[in-house]
Amino acid sequence: MIDSNFKPVRIELTPEKIFEELDRFVIGQQKAKRIIALAAYNHLKRIFFGRSPHADLIKKSNVLMIGPTGCGKTHIARNLAKILDLPFTIVDITEYTEAGYYGKDVEVMIGELLYRSDFDIKATENGIVFIDEIDKIARRSSGMRTGAGARDIGGEGVQQALLKLLEGRKLFVPLNITQHWNKHDFVEIDTTNILFICAGTFSDLRGVSSPSAIGFETETTSGIRRDSITQKNLIEYGLIPELLGRIPVNVQLEELGSDDLVRVLKDPPDSLIKEYTQLLALDGVKLEFDDGALSEIAAYSLKKHLGARGLRSIMEEILHDIMFKAPGSIPGVVQVTPELVRDRLDNFDPGLCME
Numbered sequence: 001m002i003d004s005n006f007k008p009v010r011i012e013l014t015p016e017k018i019f020e021e022l023d024r025f026v027i028g029q030q031k032a033k034r035i036i037a038l039a040a041y042n043h044l045k046r047i048f049f050g051r052s053p054h055a056d057l058i059k060k061s062n063v064l065m066i067g068p069t070g071c072g073k074t075h076i077a078r079n080l081a082k083i084l085d086l087p088f089t090i091v092d093i094t095e096y097t098e099a100g101y102y103g104k105d106v107e108v109m110i111g112e113l114l115y116r117s118d119f120d121i122k123a124t125e126n127g128i129v130f131i132d133e134i135d136k137i138a139r140r141s142s143g144m145r146t147g148a149g150a151r152d153i154g155g156e157g158v159q160q161a162l163l164k165l166l167e168g169r170k171l172f173v174p175l176n177i178t179q180h181w182n183k184h185d186f187v188e189i190d191t192t193n194i195l196f197i198c199a200g201t202f203s204d205l206r207g208v209s210s211p212s213a214i215g216f217e218t219e220t221t222s223g224i225r226r227d228s229i230t231q232k233n234l235i236e237y238g239l240i241p242e243l244l245g246r247i248p249v250n251v252q253l254e255e256l257g258s259d260d261l262v263r264v265l266k267d268p269p270d271s272l273i274k275e276y277t278q279l280l281a282l283d284g285v286k287l288e289f290d291d292g293a294l295s296e297i298a299a300y301s302l303k304k305h306l307g308a309r310g311l312r313s314i315m316e317e318i319l320h321d322i323m324f325k326a327p328g329s330i331p332g333v334v335q336v337t338p339e340l341v342r343d344r345l346d347n348f349d350p351g352l353c354m355e
């Protein structure tokens with residue numbers, strides 16, 4: 001029930017505006033962008049109404065993103081933080097362990113956020129933490145471990161530790177994240193309004209490598225739908241229900257297709273084609289890409305399952321000689337043809353594409 005004194009306050013960044021901004025930089029993933037724009041808007045509401053009695057009604061909109069490598073999970077989160085102008089940090093959850101074991105304690109990730117916001121405590125308390133590789137801390141069944149009674153300090157133990165962050169508590173966060181710290185080098189941070197965006201590939205669940213995978217190609221009334229992973233699937237995978245309960249917004253991203261990859265190369269304001277064209281223009285070289293050349297690049301990335309992630313390394317490889325010789329020696333226009341691309345990628349090691 002909304003009381004009569006309640007006055008709506010207009011938040012400049014509506015879900016539509018957040019979506020439009022994301023849309024400029026993130027190709028495809030329409031559904032994911034909509035869901036995340038809305039979650040982000042609700043996060044802003046929490047921040048704005050945080051001290052009002054209505055705050056408790058606005059539930060936390062922590063997000064879980066599931067999708068293959070290089071489809072834009074990190075890219076979306078990074079751009080979102082820019083749009084919202086909030087402190088942002090990316091953490092790899094596999095570096096963390098249950099408190100007391102060798103590895104980072106989960107408080108350190110809030111310490112990193114604090115560092116990113118120049119030790120502004122208020123900004124940190126409204127910031128965004130991107131937790132990558134969440135699927136790697138799935139609970140391991142005891143049978144899979146050697147040594148009776150071994151504790152799952154990197155799996156379920158970390159999930160348990162994450163709970164206290166996600167449920168919103170005051171924590172003592174280390175001020176110094178790079179060295180050992182003393183007792184007095186801590187600051188108290190309330191994590192209630194920190195937005196957590198978790199991401200993972202969950203490749204077995206998506207049926208990438210296992211033909212008996214669950215949640216893949218489910219039959220629905222509208223035909224075959226891919227990737228319909230349910231909460232039940234995630235629990236069977238090894239995420240604990242308490243953790244999932246605190247990550248209410250689940251988003252599934254799709255593998256980028258050939259046309260998407262071509263658009264990633266061309267369309268965003270900071271696209272690779274724009275970047276390299278500019279770079280070579282400084283040497284007086286006009287770089288021109290045949291459409292066929294872009295399709296070749298996309299096809300290569302698809303074949304190697306790199307998503308958009310490999311595109312920069314591929315461009316480096318293709319343009320290496322041109323950039324090397326550009327200062328001075330090459331005449332005005334350089335045409336990048338499909339033949340040139342094929343030729344350059346023939347002996348290219350895609351292992352170098354992984355960032």
Ligand SMILES: Nc1ncnc2c1ncn2[C@@H]1O[C@H](COP(=O)(O)OP(=O)(O)O)[C@@H](O)[C@H]1O
Nearest residue numbers: 025026027069070071072073074075264308309
């Ligand atoms: N949907 C996309 N639109 C535009 N660029 C993208 C997209 N997905 C990935 N990229 C590009 O590829 C790079 C790697 O993608 P990333 O978001 O790190 O993939 P992942 O899903 O594995 O987190 C990004 O830095 C970005 O430049």
Ligand SMILES: [Mg+2]
Nearest residue numbers: 073074075132
């Ligand atoms: Mg990533």
